[in-house]
Amino acid sequence: MMVKGFVFAFSFIWTMHTIAQEQIFRVEIGNDTILEGNPVEVRFTSINLVGKIELPAFAEFQVVAGPNISSSLQIVNGESYRSQSTSYFLLPLESGVATVSPAYFVASDRTWESDDVDITVMSNPNNLKQNYYIQKGRESIGIQSLKKKKKLKVTKI
Numbered sequence: 715m716m717v718k719g720f721v722f723a724f725s726f727i728w729t730m731h732t733i734a735q736e737q738i739f740r741v742e743i744g745n746d747t748i749l750e751g752n753p754v755e756v757r758f759t760s761i762n763l764v765g766k767i768e769l770p771a772f773a774e775f776q777v778v779a780g781p782n783i784s785s786s787l788q789i790v791n792g793e794s795y796r797s798q799s800t801s802y803f804l805l806p807l808e809s810g811v812a813t814v815s816p817a818y819f820v821a822s823d824r825t826w827e828s829d830d831v832d833i834t835v836m837s838n839p840n841n842l843k844q845n846y847y848i849q850k851g852r853e854s855i856g857i858q859s860l861k862k863k864k865k866l867k868v869t870k871i
Contacts, residue, residue: 735762735794739819739826746831749838750809753778757801758817758828765821767800774812775804806835 744755758767769781780802788795806812812833819826 737762737821737826739763739817739828741814741817741828741831743814743831743833745833745844747834747836748806749836749842749844750806751838751841752844753803753805754833755801755803756814756831757799758819759797759799760819760826761797762795763798763819763821763826764796765819767798768818768820769800770815770817772802772804772814774808775806775814777802778805779803806833809835809837811835 738759738761740759740761742757742759748754758769760767780800782801783798784801785798786796804814812835814831814833816830817828819828
C-alpha cells in the first residue's frame with residue numbers, strides 16, 4: 715500500500731513539473747532566399763508539448779523528402795526536456811515568393827500555431843546548387859525562442 719502511495723505521489727510531482735516547463739512550437743527554414751531548382755528544408759519543432767501536429771498542405775511546393783521525424787526525451791537531475799521535430803525538403807514550384815502556411819500543434823488544453831514563412835525564389839540561369847539544410851546557430855522563426863540552459867557539471871564515477 716505504501717508503494718502505491720509513493721508511485722502516485724511521484725507521478726503527480728513528475729506531471730506537475732513537466733507542465734510547469736516552457737512549452738514552444740516553432741518553424742525553422744534552411745534559407746529564406748533560394749535559387750530556382752533548389753529545395754529548402756522546413757522543420758516544425760515542439761518542445762515540452764504532448765499532442766498532435768497538423769501540417770500545412772505545402773500548396774506552392776513539391777515535397778521531395780519527408781516527413782522526417784525525430785524525437786528526444788532527456789531527464790537530467792530530475793529536469794525533463796522533450797522535443798519532437800518533423801521536417802520536409804520542399805522544392806518551390808515557381809520563381810517569386812512562396813509561402814509555407816502555418817502548422818498547428820493541438821495539445822489537450824491549447825492549440826499552438828507556427829508562423830507562416832515566406833521564401834523568396836530567384837531565377838537560376840546557371841543552375842547553381844545551394845546548401846538547403848538548416849544551419850545550427852541560425853535564428854529560428856517562430857512564436858518563441860529557447861532560453862539558454864546552464865551547463866551541467868559532469869562527474870565521472
